[in-house]
Amino acid sequence: MQKLVYERPYIKKLTAGVMNKFGSRSGGKPFEYIDNVSVKSLIASYGSPLFVLSEKQIRRNYRAAYRAFSTRYPKVQFAWSYKTNYLNAVCNIFHQEGSWAEVVSGFEYQKALGNGVPGNKIIFNGPGKTADELLLAIENDSLIHIDHLEELNQLIILAEGKPNKPRVGIRVNMDTGIYPIWDRFGFNYESGDAWAAILKVINSGKLQLAGLHCHIGTYVQVTGAYGIAAAKMASLALRCKAELQHTIAYLDMGGGFPSTNTLKGSYLPGTDTMPTIDDFAEEITGILTKAGFAHDELPLLILESGRVLIDDAGYLLGTVIANKRLSEGKRATIVDFGVNVLFTSFWYEHQISPAQEFTPNIENMVVYGPLCMNIDVIRESINLPLLNPGDNVVVHKVGAYNMTQWMQFITLRPAVVLIDEQQQVHLIKAKETLDYIERDEHVPGHLK
């Protein structure tokens, strides 16, 4: 009989719920319910992994944001940023709350129409609109935000002979102290390009300059940047009035407010450091109300917030597949969802909670997804109790961008459910199937 090779035992001191620098224990309680619906029952009914959205939290976020601006400024309009999460159920919650639609492609434009948004309440942004898409937007009287000179020239041609003058806005980029400047979109303020574009629109006589638009970045963590942006936007609008006798009907300040997720490499958690929506509202409306507009000519203030309105309303539920020790001794846990469905794990340190009772032993570990790819790391370093195969976990604050940027890669994309305000669960997107993936594939005869 062959003798087994001796294997040195791996010995590591386990710490029970270490204090962090704020004195609280990092272990905490298991996260077993979302809006009173049990995580285990959701997985039992819809499988794992599974995205879960809370309608209650989405509406709460929207109302808090609307209140923050509308209590400080007389004319406020939100437009839901479709690319943040364009599941129709989600868009319709925002439309029910009064949001217009903000779209950045012909595909998203069609989705907004399909959701019943009137054409004149669709804002069409982005650098890649085709002539056909522009024509449709003109016919529907949508707000077209011009990104570059080619588009401006094309619009002037397309407007020829149209019964209604296309309503357009100029996208303005500028130095707000946030770097790198997003100067790839729109016309620059400091160089005078934005003013030149305004002159060109007005002098064309073919387009109606309804508003000015900016979107200075995403996950902007300083309110002051919005103050600078609002001041520059207001100065352009006031100059239009003074020099061209033209009234700008609206200023669209875009989106970009951060959620409370923690960015990779941050020293403090996002919940402790991010300004609130009220802080941003105070900054923007404070500047606009003092900018020098006649009282009856205050422009409508449009906001295109995405992330901040939905990130914390989304959860990803998953299941532990296995544990292993890496060669240097670090513990690794493999879960059943990868970076292909959790795109934001590339820049957030997502909070992950066990969904059942756990031991008080906390260990630092790496959490891997199931993909056969080295980049499939959900968390490089996280303190978690020891999890067993079959245990469930909940990833927090995943409502923004994951359900639009997810990739069909190696595995099928999971289902999405919505918990409504009465705590009823609705399947709003079924899990992908092999049939669906292969539906539009064609194998040439000689390869069959």
Ligand SMILES: *Cc1c(COP(=O)(O)O)cnc(C)c1O
């Ligand atoms: C993506 C985008 C938004 C939404 O941005 P958030 O950072 O999610 O708030 C708004 N406006 C435009 C033009 C966008 O491209």
